[in-house]
Amino acid sequence: MVKQERAARTRQALIKAAAEVFAEEGFVTASLSTISRRAGVSNGALHFHFANKGMLADAVESEAAQAVHRITEAARAWQGDSLQAVVDATHELMSSLAHDPVVRGGFELAGDWARRGESSLRAQWQHWVEDSLRRAERNGALAEGVSWVDSARVIVAATTGFEVLAGEDDSWLSRQNVTRFWDVLLPRLVGRQDLDRLVSAGSRSTTAVSSPLSERPAP
Numbered sequence: 001m002v003k004q005e006r007a008a009r010t011r012q013a014l015i016k017a018a019a020e021v022f023a024e025e026g027f028v029t030a031s032l033s034t035i036s037r038r039a040g041v042s043n044g045a046l047h048f049h050f051a052n053k054g055m056l057a058d059a060v061e062s063e064a065a066q067a068v069h070r071i072t073e074a075a076r077a078w079q080g081d082s083l084q085a086v087v088d089a090t091h092e093l094m095s096s097l098a099h100d101p102v103v104r105g106g107f108e109l110a111g112d113w114a115r116r117g118e119s120s121l122r123a124q125w126q127h128w129v130e131d132s133l134r135r136a137e138r139n140g141a142l143a144e145g146v147s148w149v150d151s152a153r154v155i156v157a158a159t160t161g162f163e164v165l166a167g168e169d170d171s172w173l174s175r176q177n178v179t180r181f182w183d184v185l186l187p188r189l190v191g192r193q194d195l196d197r198l199v200s201a202g203s204r205s206t207t208a209v210s211s212p213l214s215e216r217p218a219p
Helices: 002-025 032-039 043-049 053-079 083-099 101-110 121-138 148-165 175-189 192-197
Strands: none
Touching: 002 032, 002 043, 002 053, 002 101, 032 043, 032 053, 053 083, 053 101, 053 121, 083 101, 083 121, 083 148, 083 175, 101 121, 121 148, 148 175, 175 192
16 A cells, blocks of 8 residues: 555656646657656666656656546536636636646647647636536627627636747736736627626635726726
């Protein structure tokens, strides 16, 4: 049991270290020796768990995908098929990109040209947003004349843009920045009468804005 626990800790340390190195250097440039050194283990220990760099990248992306799944499922469980679930999930994803090296590394790999076709992480997020907006439209949550297709494209493009821009400036992932995005977008997605039910700062945030959007000046 002790050996199993030690092996599990070593594996997690390697995945975390690999995620950090992949995010900093890219998949092609990253070396296994750099990753093992960052994890504080020998090259032999690394190869015991992962035969090559591709397998390490797969493990990083798999764990990142599980994290994204937990975020989206929690948002839907809390808010159901509503736009608030999308707002909440967006905030949680951006927070994870800022603070969880595995999620950050997973998305970096998803955008790496050398891994193109290997990763479904961005597609996973896109499909969930599209499904959520489709449900919202079916439930009458979108304003008249607003399509779920256009709405989803804007949200996916913006959130992917935040992720990419954060490579140079982490402030793109800040709650304040994401809240501003929703402050601008929500009044265009829903009717005025529905704004009082939506919190652009995220409904589960301790820093959420107390006043509803409908009490703010119209855009």
